[in-house]
Amino acid sequence: MTDIFEAIQKTAKRIKKAIDVKDIGYSQQANASGETQLQLDIKCDMIIEEEFSQVASIHTIASEEKEKEMLLHEDGKYFIAYDPLDGSSLVDVNLSVGSIFGIYENAFGAKNMVASCYVVFGPRVEMVFAHNKTKLHLLQGEDFEFVKEIHLDEKGKLNAPGGTQKNWTPYHKEMIDGLFGEGYRLRYSGGMVPDLHQILLKGGGLFSYPATSDLPKGKLRKLFEVFPFAFIYATAGGEAIDGRVDLMELGYEHIHDTSPCFFGSKYEINRVKEVYARNT
Numbered sequence: 001m002t003d004i005f006e007a008i009q010k011t012a013k014r015i016k017k018a019i020d021v022k023d024i025g026y027s028q029q030a031n032a033s034g035e036t037q038l039q040l041d042i043k044c045d046m047i048i049e050e051e052f053s054q055v056a057s058i059h060t061i062a063s064e065e066k067e068k069e070m071l072l073h074e075d076g077k078y079f080i081a082y083d084p085l086d087g088s089s090l091v092d093v094n095l096s097v098g099s100i101f102g103i104y105e106n107a108f109g110a111k112n113m114v115a116s117c118y119v120v121f122g123p124r125v126e127m128v129f130a131h132n133k134t135k136l137h138l139l140q141g142e143d144f145e146f147v148k149e150i151h152l153d154e155k156g157k158l159n160a161p162g163g164t165q166k167n168w169t170p171y172h173k174e175m176i177d178g179l180f181g182e183g184y185r186l187r188y189s190g191g192m193v194p195d196l197h198q199i200l201l202k203g204g205g206l207f208s209y210p211a212t213s214d215l216p217k218g219k220l221r222k223l224f225e226v227f228p229f230a231f232i233y234a235t236a237g238g239e240a241i242d243g244r245v246d247l248m249e250l251g252y253e254h255i256h257d258t259s260p261c262f263f264g265s266k267y268e269i270n271r272v273k274e275v276y277a278r279n280t
């Protein structure tokens with residue numbers, strides 16, 4: 001696992017340099033989810049593929065930017081699904097973005113996840129790696145330095161509600177409004193990595209991306225976004241569900257499958273469970 005951890009650190013330093021360059025035009029290609037790919041997305045994907053190709057323990061990779069999985073080393077045991085630059089369209093308005101990595105043993109699938117990691121590219125570059133514990137590292141010059149372990153409180157103060165509000169169900173809207181009524185503060189940038197990072201580091205709250213009338217299976221991708229963050233939140237003492245079921249209990253059929261998702265501390269997730277049990 002150390003070799004993977006080190007390879008991710010290398011990719012983070014190279015991606016940081018790629019983000020800093022001003023050419024961020026669109027390519028002519030669309031990714032597997034139908035979004036037009038930024039040249040930067042493609043470049044970050046290439047960087048990760050190059051670094052992971054040099055790690056013998058990695059068997060197969062799957063990228064949010066690639067249609068299919070790619071075999072790297074027959075004898076490796078790890079399967080890594082990654083989103084090279086989540087929220088990349090936020091780069092041109094200079095908001096934070098991130099890379100997400102789900103590390104699976106022997107095959108993809110939540111039940112096989114053994115570690116998970118994300119890197120936030122903001123005013124600083126930070127990396128959160130969850131294995132047995134969830135740990136924060138900060139890029140200082142050329143090296144990542146350990147900062148602290150991350151633990152979620154029982155109840156937080158932040159509310160990050162994703163999806164187009166006019167397409168929410170009435171009970172979802174009532175639940176979100178209810179939290180605001182209790183004093184929760186709105187924090188939503190449109191970048192999953194910085195939004196979930198903020199909730200983690202500020203002790204707790206709720207990030208939601210529900211099923212909506214236009215996206216009945218949600219928007220966020222199981223292997224690249226949902227499972228990795230579910231693992232990180234659970235390891236940090238929080239919870240992650242699809243409304244009713246623990247996200248880590250879900251299967252997947254296709255590598256680009258999506259799921260509604262809710263990440264938070266215990267109090268907010270219990271609220272989601274109550275509301276969704278009554279209405280679904």
Ligand code: F6P
Nearest residue numbers: 086087162163164190191192193
């Ligand atoms: O995966 C894409 C993404 O940009 C996430 O980073 C983010 O949480 C979400 O989409 C935002 O979606 P919306 O604009 O529909 O709230």
